[in-house]
Amino acid sequence: MKKDSTLPPPTLERLARLYVLLGKLQNQGLQAVSSKRLSELLGVPDHTIRKDLSFLREGLGTEQLTGKEKTGVGKPGSGLGRGYPLESLRVLIGAKLGLTHPRTACLVGLGNLGVAILNRRIWQEGVYRLVAAFDLSENRLELLSTKIPLYHARELEGVVRKYRIEIGILTVPPEAAQETADRLVRAGIRGIINFAPVVLTVKSNRVLVRNVSLAGELNILSAYLYQQEDVDG
Amino acid sequence: MKKDSTLPPPTLERLARLYVLLGKLQNQGLQAVSSKRLSELLGVPDHTIRKDLSFLREGLGTEQLTGKEKTGVGKPGSGLGRGYPLESLRVLIGAKLGLTHPRTACLVGLGNLGVAILNRRIWQEGVYRLVAAFDLSENRLELLSTKIPLYHARELEGVVRKYRIEIGILTVPPEAAQETADRLVRAGIRGIINFAPVVLTVKSNRVLVRNVSLAGELNILSAYLYQQEDVDG
DNA sequence: CATTAACTGTGAAATTTTTCACAATTATTT
DNA sequence: AAATAATTGTGAAAAATTTCACAGTTAATG
Ligand SMILES: NC(=O)c1ccc[n+]([C@@H]2O[C@H](COP(=O)([O-])OP(=O)(O)OC[C@H]3O[C@@H](n4cnc5c(N)ncnc54)[C@H](O)[C@@H]3O)[C@@H](O)[C@H]2O)c1
Ligand SMILES: NC(=O)c1ccc[n+]([C@@H]2O[C@H](COP(=O)([O-])OP(=O)(O)OC[C@H]3O[C@@H](n4cnc5c(N)ncnc54)[C@H](O)[C@@H]3O)[C@@H](O)[C@H]2O)c1
Numbered sequence: 001m002k003k004d005s006t007l008p009p010p011t012l013e014r015l016a017r018l019y020v021l022l023g024k025l026q027n028q029g030l031q032a033v034s035s036k037r038l039s040e041l042l043g044v045p046d047h048t049i050r051k052d053l054s055f056l057r058e059g060l061g062t063e064q065l066t067g068k069e070k071t072g073v074g075k076p077g078s079g080l081g082r083g084y085p086l087e088s089l090r091v092l093i094g095a096k097l098g099l100t101h102p103r104t105a106c107l108v109g110l111g112n113l114g115v116a117i118l119n120r121r122i123w124q125e126g127v128y129r130l131v132a133a134f135d136l137s138e139n140r141l142e143l144l145s146t147k148i149p150l151y152h153a154r155e156l157e158g159v160v161r162k163y164r165i166e167i168g169i170l171t172v173p174p175e176a177a178q179e180t181a182d183r184l185v186r187a188g189i190r191g192i193i194n195f196a197p198v199v200l201t202v203k204s205n206r207v208l209v210r211n212v213s214l215a216g217e218l219n220i221l222s223a224y225l226y227q228q229e230d231v232d233g
Numbered sequence: 234m235k236k237d238s239t240l241p242p243p244t245l246e247r248l249a250r251l252y253v254l255l256g257k258l259q260n261q262g263l264q265a266v267s268s269k270r271l272s273e274l275l276g277v278p279d280h281t282i283r284k285d286l287s288f289l290r291e292g293l294g295t296e297q298l299t300g301k302e303k304t305g306v307g308k309p310g311s312g313l314g315r316g317y318p319l320e321s322l323r324v325l326i327g328a329k330l331g332l333t334h335p336r337t338a339c340l341v342g343l344g345n346l347g348v349a350i351l352n353r354r355i356w357q358e359g360v361y362r363l364v365a366a367f368d369l370s371e372n373r374l375e376l377l378s379t380k381i382p383l384y385h386a387r388e389l390e391g392v393v394r395k396y397r398i399e400i401g402i403l404t405v406p407p408e409a410a411q412e413t414a415d416r417l418v419r420a421g422i423r424g425i426i427n428f429a430p431v432v433l434t435v436k437s438n439r440v441l442v443r444n445v446s447l448a449g450e451l452n453i454l455s456a457y458l459y460q461q462e463d464v465d466g
Numbered sequence: 467c468a469t470t471a472a473c474t475g476t477g478a479a480a481t482t483t484t485t486c487a488c489a490a491t492t493a494t495t496t
Numbered sequence: 497a498a499a500t501a502a503t504t505g506t507g508a509a510a511a512a513t514t515t516c517a518c519a520g521t522t523a524a525t526g
Contacts, residue, residue: 006460006463006464007456007460008512008513009512010512010513010514011513012453012456012457012460013453015456016449016452016453016455016456017446017449017452017453019452020430020446020448020449020452021432024431024432034472034473034474035473035474036472036473040434041432041434042432043442045514045515047514047515047516047517048513048514048515050474050475050476051475051476051513051514051515053474053475054474054475054476057475073474073475074473074474074475075473075474075521075522075523076472076473076474076475076520076521076522076523077471077472077473077474077521077522077523077524078470078471078472078473078522078523078524078525079471079472079473079522079523079524080523081523082472082473082474082522082523083472083473083474084474097452097455097456097459098455098456098458098459098460098462099452099455099456099459103451103455103458105451111349112345112346112348112349112352113345113346113349115345116344116345116346116349117447119345120430120447121430122430122447122448122451128451166458167451167454167455190458191454191455191457191458193447193450193451193454197253197353197354197355198257199254199257199274199275201273201274206461208454208457208458208461209276210450210453210454212445212447212450213250213253214350214353214355214426214445215253215355216249216250216253217426217443217445218336218338218355218361218400218426219249219250219252219253219330219332220245220246220249220250220443221400221424221426221441221443222249222330222331222332222336222400222424223240223245223248223249223330223331223332224245224424224441225331225336225399225423225424225441226330226331226332227239227240227245227331228439228441229331230239231239241482241483242482243482243483243484244483267502267503267504268503268504269502269503278484278485280484280485280486280487281483281484281485283503283504283505283506284483284484284485284505284506286504286505287504287505287506290505306504306505307503307504307505308491308492308493308503308504309490309491309492309502309503309504309505310491310492310493310494310501310502310503310504311492311493311494311500311501311502311503312492312493312494312501312502312503313493314493315492315493315502315503315504316502316503316504317504
């Protein structure tokens with residue numbers, strides 16, 4: 001595996017989101033975008049976007065980029081087709097972030113939130129494969145109609161191991177979150193996206209956890225609003 | 234309104250999350266925590282936590298903090314009661330972030346995700362007041378049983394204006410997201426938490442938008458995993 | 467075909483954020 | 497009452513990230 005120098009975390013995270021945006025722009029039938037346009041769409045300054053994209057140059061293979069040479073991802077100049085060609089930019093970012101081969105995921109907890117996630121179109125797009133979903137309630141499992149394979153929660157470890165599931169999405173009640181996370185980790189999961197309002201303790205430092213916290217978002221939003229209020233008067 | 238110098242954004246966001254955590258620790262009956270413990274829980278280095286907390290000193294009122302003096306939020310020394318007293322730390326952060334007076338919020342789109350959010354305990358805690366929830370479907374509105382006032386989506390602008398709602402939580406289908414955001418903005422909303430997989434265009438720079446993007450989180454997680462794989466071999 | 471307009475790409479500077487390292491503090495133990 | 501252990505708070509140094517500014521590029525235009 002190629003040992004590209006790692007990206008600055010803020011750049012990595014912006015590129016990961018940019019990747020999503022590029023897909024949407026492609027679906028709109030566009031061919032190219034300028035850093036200025038991306039800037040408006042993403043709320044990130046245009047020079048930051050250009051700087052981020054400049055990291056795509058590294059480890060570009062055998063093309064022998066020598067010192068001063070330009071990456072040549074984007075096309076300068078005026079006119080409609082100018083800017084970054086969506087397709088090739090998306091491919092480059094995908095390669096850089098390792099989004100080229102599909103990842104397997106599972107979903108634990110099929111309540112309201114779990115079902116909302118189950119229904120997302122993202123699972124039809126092929127980049128992420130939702131290969132299993134679990135719940136404790138037999139009833140719940142019977143009622144749901146979906147193409148995703150459903151299992152009782154007791155089968156969690158077995159299924160995760162069997163399919164070598166890499167990512168777990170946690171949508172169980174708060175009381176069950178830590179225990180479920182422990183089970184996922186024991187079964188060899190590599191990353192968890194946690195929606196439960198709980199601070200998970202995950203000892204293994206091989207396992208990455210990302211928290212999606214409504215309370216956190218509300219507080220962050222309020223704090224920024226408060227700072228605005230301070231300034232405005 | 235006091236003109237405290239604004240916090241560094243990373244500090245603001247960490248404090249906003251820390252605030253949530255402190256509430257949970259209090260519910261566990263604890264009295265105090267050390268920066269080391271918080272570090273483990275939050276995945277943030279302990280010195281970063283101490284540095285963040287040092288910003289709480291600014292604008293602490295009439296206590297005349299002169300130069301070298303310590304804030305005195307946390308208590309040094311060994312023993313069980315040492316560290317930061319939960320209660321007072323939480324109050325200080327709350328004051329700094331403007332989390333002291335309740336904010337009003339509304340929820341638009343009562344599908345699976347909307348109902349999951351409607352059911353969250355956070356609305357019972359008093360810091361955020363969910364004063365309205367909207368949907369397009371009369372049917373849906375009739376079936377739901379909740380204490381939160383429900384309205385038909387056509388009443389959106391009127392209700393948001395009437396109750397001076399500050400925060401809008403967007404859980405409508407992607408097709409309806411931009412239009413709904415426009416309506417919220419027109420009605421004077423101050424912030425939006427957007428769950429729809431859409432990049433919202435919000436012209437007014439008085440309105441803050443925070444996106445909760447599953448696809449984004451999946452990509453970020455995958456990219457970090459990929460970097461790990463690169464290094465590990 | 468020269469000019470213009472609208473872009474990209476990037477090294478270097480500026481700024482922000484994190485890390486460091488240790489003096490100061492206080493309950494507990496000896 | 498001294499020694500010990502654990503912990504805060506912070507200025508200064510280091511590191512990371514963002515911003516700047518402009519040379520260079522390209523299609524369209526006159
Ligand atoms: N972060 C956010 O934005 C956000 C938004 C909404 C809800 N939430 C949280 O998401 C979680 C789910 O919310 P919901 O409204 O869908 O709850 P819910 O009660 O409707 O669903 C929970 C489901 O998990 C199942 N379950 C319980 N224990 C389990 C276990 N050990 N293993 C597998 N399945 C188990 C239950 O049978 C149920 O079907 C809650 O923790 C909620 O607080 C987070
Ligand atoms: N970010 C995340 O983590 C995440 C997770 C799950 C779902 N989602 C997204 O959240 C949204 C909702 O998901 P869901 O599963 O609840 O969908 P859903 O189809 O079950 O519910 C959507 C609801 O919105 C209502 N609605 C439609 N147009 C409306 C309008 N103009 N005004 C008011 N209400 C309107 C519908 O009547 C329906 O009740 C979708 O966009 C989905 O992609 C995001």
